[in-house]
Amino acid sequence: MSTQAATAAARRSKITPEREAELYEAVLRLLREGGYDAVTMEGVAARTKCGKATLYRQWGTKPGLVTAALAARRCAVFRGIDTGTLAGDLHEAARMASTRHAGDTELMEAVAQAYLQHPDLRTALRETVIAPEVAAIDAVVQRAVDRGEVAADNPAVAFVAPSLMGLLRIERLLEDRFPDASATRAFVDAVLLPVLRVDG
Amino acid sequence: MSTQAATAAARRSKITPEREAELYEAVLRLLREGGYDAVTMEGVAARTKCGKATLYRQWGTKPGLVTAALAARRCAVFRGIDTGTLAGDLHEAARMASTRHAGDTELMEAVAQAYLQHPDLRTALRETVIAPEVAAIDAVVQRAVDRGEVAADNPAVAFVAPSLMGLLRIERLLEDRFPDASATRAFVDAVLLPVLRVDG
Numbered sequence: 001m002s003t004q005a006a007t008a009a010a011r012r013s014k015i016t017p018e019r020e021a022e023l024y025e026a027v028l029r030l031l032r033e034g035g036y037d038a039v040t041m042e043g044v045a046a047r048t049k050c051g052k053a054t055l056y057r058q059w060g061t062k063p064g065l066v067t068a069a070l071a072a073r074r075c076a077v078f079r080g081i082d083t084g085t086l087a088g089d090l091h092e093a094a095r096m097a098s099t100r101h102a103g104d105t106e107l108m109e110a111v112a113q114a115y116l117q118h119p120d121l122r123t124a125l126r127e128t129v130i131a132p133e134v135a136a137i138d139a140v141v142q143r144a145v146d147r148g149e150v151a152a153d154n155p156a157v158a159f160v161a162p163s164l165m166g167l168l169r170i171e172r173l174l175e176d177r178f179p180d181a182s183a184t185r186a187f188v189d190a191v192l193l194p195v196l197r198v199d200g
Numbered sequence: 201m202s203t204q205a206a207t208a209a210a211r212r213s214k215i216t217p218e219r220e221a222e223l224y225e226a227v228l229r230l231l232r233e234g235g236y237d238a239v240t241m242e243g244v245a246a247r248t249k250c251g252k253a254t255l256y257r258q259w260g261t262k263p264g265l266v267t268a269a270l271a272a273r274r275c276a277v278f279r280g281i282d283t284g285t286l287a288g289d290l291h292e293a294a295r296m297a298s299t300r301h302a303g304d305t306e307l308m309e310a311v312a313q314a315y316l317q318h319p320d321l322r323t324a325l326r327e328t329v330i331a332p333e334v335a336a337i338d339a340v341v342q343r344a345v346d347r348g349e350v351a352a353d354n355p356a357v358a359f360v361a362p363s364l365m366g367l368l369r370i371e372r373l374l375e376d377r378f379p380d381a382s383a384t385r386a387f388v389d390a391v392l393l394p395v396l397r398v399d400g
Contacts, residue, residue: 034237109313110313112369112373113235113313115372117306126376158377158386159386161374162367162371162377163387166367166368166369169312170366170369171362173326174365176326177362178362186358186359190356194395
């Protein structure tokens with residue numbers, strides 16, 4: 001932990017974990033509802049009946065508060081998948097993605113837009129929201145390579161995480177083509193497993 | 201053209217095409233800069249020195265104006281690609297995507313967020329922004345099927361457009377993995393062409 005992070009944690013320690021979770025939840029709700037611009041220190045203060053001065057003292061700036069709220073839910077959707085086969089793992093990833101989907105698409109879109117419009121947030125967002133998902137899928141593929149299911153030099157290896165995450169971001173825009181939640185699983189079977197040379 | 205569209209066109213006819221293009225450009229600029237919520241009739245009027253009453257009379261509502269502005273640039277990035285081979289076509293698509301990329305990512309993100317938050321815009325956005333791109337890529341794949349390059353029943357056929365469009369939306373979030381503009385071409389070579397059983 002950096003000195004800065006340690007200081008910030010010490011400052012936050014006056015707030016109970018329950019209260020902190022409540023504040024973060026309010027931030028994420030505002031993000032989902034109206035995007036990054038809809039999050040204001042005033043709005044968070046009003047929703048949580050927390051003093052605005054407290055918010056500024058604890059988190060410093062709006063980017064600081066938003067980043068902390070996103071980091072707190074850093075539970076990667078794809079983390080912890082390990083069924084023993086690549087097909088099993090990717091099917092499980094597809095299942096988890098469709099479960100999570102409804103709730104978090106708005107957040108993903110809000111984050112994506114903030115990412116483009118607010119360069120100061122990029123590193124924080126990438127580390128807290130994007131990187132953990134990519135790392136979790138990369139780990140699934142790496143285990144398949146280690147087991148000998150996939151050739152280490154298969155050039156498709158680098159694209160499993162990006163194509164899966166891209167598909168998740170696009171499928172809501174293509175809902176006439178993918179009317180049900182199984183599009184991701186179908187993509188795994190039709191594209192990823194064949195190109196990785198594994199039987200589905 | 202529907203009666204409604206014809207009426208709207210007749211009403212707009214008092215505005216010169218140049219003026220209309222200028223108004224639409226202002227709308228798209230506001231969309232890129234701040235998302236859908238940043239577009240207001242007031243803001244467009246101020247930027248273009250156009251009377252607010254004129255805007256309301258010509259386009260009726262903000263969703264009407266935004267949809268018209270998006271429809272006017274309905275030049276699908278992927279339209280008109282026809283090199284004679286699937287590999288050539290998909291490489292050309294990758295090239296065009298990276299060319300267009302810098303300018304239009306902000307617009308895509310703004311549209312994606314508006315899509316989720318404003319159900320009244322969905323049909324219009326899908327028809328004017330998403331569907332033409334999907335149709336253009338589908339046409340590329342269909343021609344490859346017609347030429348016998350790709351089996352018509354290859355299940356990957358349905359995923360060419362979605363995975364390509366998904367990758368384009370995600371690659372900015374993964375810029376450490378894809379630092380240059382050739383990620384889409386690499387995806388074509390590493391994933392799409394092999395899975396469609398065509399030599400790259």
